[in-house]
Amino acid sequence: FKKIPSHRKNKDELSQLTDTFNRMMERLEGSFLRQRQFVSDASHELNTTLTIIEGYAGMLKRWGTTNEEVQRESIENIYEESKRMKKMTRQLLDLASSQNDPKLEIESFSILECCKQAASLANKLHKRDIAVRAKGALDPIIQADPQKIKQLLLILLDNALKYSDKQIEMTVSTQGEDTEIRVKDYGIGIPKEHIGYVFDRFYRVDQARQRQTGGAGLGLPIAKSIVQEHGGTIAVRSEEGAGTEFTVRLPNTQTREPVKPAE
Numbered sequence: 001f002k003k004i005p006s007h008r009k010n011k012d013e014l015s016q017l018t019d020t021f022n023r024m025m026e027r028l029e030g031s032f033l034r035q036r037q038f039v040s041d042a043s044h045e046l047n048t049t050l051t052i053i054e055g056y057a058g059m060l061k062r063w064g065t066t067n068e069e070v071q072r073e074s075i076e077n078i079y080e081e082s083k084r085m086k087k088m089t090r091q092l093l094d095l096a097s098s099q100n101d102p103k104l105e106i107e108s109f110s111i112l113e114c115c116k117q118a119a120s121l122a123n124k125l126h127k128r129d130i131a132v133r134a135k136g137a138l139d140p141i142i143q144a145d146p147q148k149i150k151q152l153l154l155i156l157l158d159n160a161l162k163y164s165d166k167q168i169e170m171t172v173s174t175q176g177e178d179t180e181i182r183v184k185d186y187g188i189g190i191p192k193e194h195i196g197y198v199f200d201r202f203y204r205v206d207q208a209r210q211r212q213t214g215g216a217g218l219g220l221p222i223a224k225s226i227v228q229e230h231g232g233t234i235a236v237r238s239e240e241g242a243g244t245e246f247t248v249r250l251p252n253t254q255t256r257e258p259v260k261p262a263e
């Protein structure tokens with residue numbers, strides 16, 4: 001895009017219009033570039049996975065019937081890489097749909113109960129024991145999309161489980177009309193120089209390590225887009241070797257007395 005030069009020193013109507021136009025064009029240009037980068041990163045990721053699958057399928061075709069070790073290794077890798085690709089395409093679809101048509105099915109629900117359900121699911125899947133705590137005696141009731149909030153919590157828990165084999169804590173509290181959810185682990189942490197990028201699409205601190213843990217660097221971008229769709233914020237604090245804490249703040253919370261179990 002060619003910028004319209006703004007010669008005039010005084011900000012009269014025309015030069016203000018020129019500035020607005022230039023700013024709009026810069027934003028548009030930026031979003032085109034980001035979109036192009038996204039398509040190129042996604043194609044690269046899918047291509048790498050397909051190349052690995054193709055390689056193992058080739059080995060299987062040549063030596064699969066005569067060499068049992070090749071057969072076992074190829075099948076195992078084809079299976080793992082296909083799972084990875086399936087997860088990645090599902091995540092790409094999630095990101096695309098939240099961008100094109102962010103539909104929220106808003107309901108009122110207990111955020112503490114939602115955190116407990118997400119933790120219990122993660123515990124079952126990973127055979128772990130995540131502790132969920134509420135700060136304060138009242139039960140925060142939030143207006144949000146329960147499916148999306150659960151997806152967001154599972155992404156944070158899944159990461160905490162992947163990058164830490166120690167204790168994981170989840171804390172729910174209210175700050176005025178906001179709900180605050182913290183997911184804290186005592187695992188490997190994120191090096192300082194990487195922390196500013198972890199919400200970027202396809203960003204992974206350690207490419208080699210991540211291929212083993214199965215991530216494509218799309219979990220946190222999805223988490224961020226869910227939080228933003230709800231008008232909230234997400235932040236991270238981490239220390240390498242000591243652990244990581246994600247803090248999510250969501251608006252539209254009221255509190256109520258917790259329901260006491262029947263005597």
Ligand code: ADP
Nearest residue numbers: 159160163198204205215216217218219220244
């Ligand atoms: P992935 O699926 O690769 O985990 P994410 O977008 O969820 O992708 O996370 C991006 C990167 O941020 C991860 O690859 C990892 O390097 C880092 N990361 C995220 N959560 C944690 C955590 N709890 N502890 C350490 N590193 C983390």
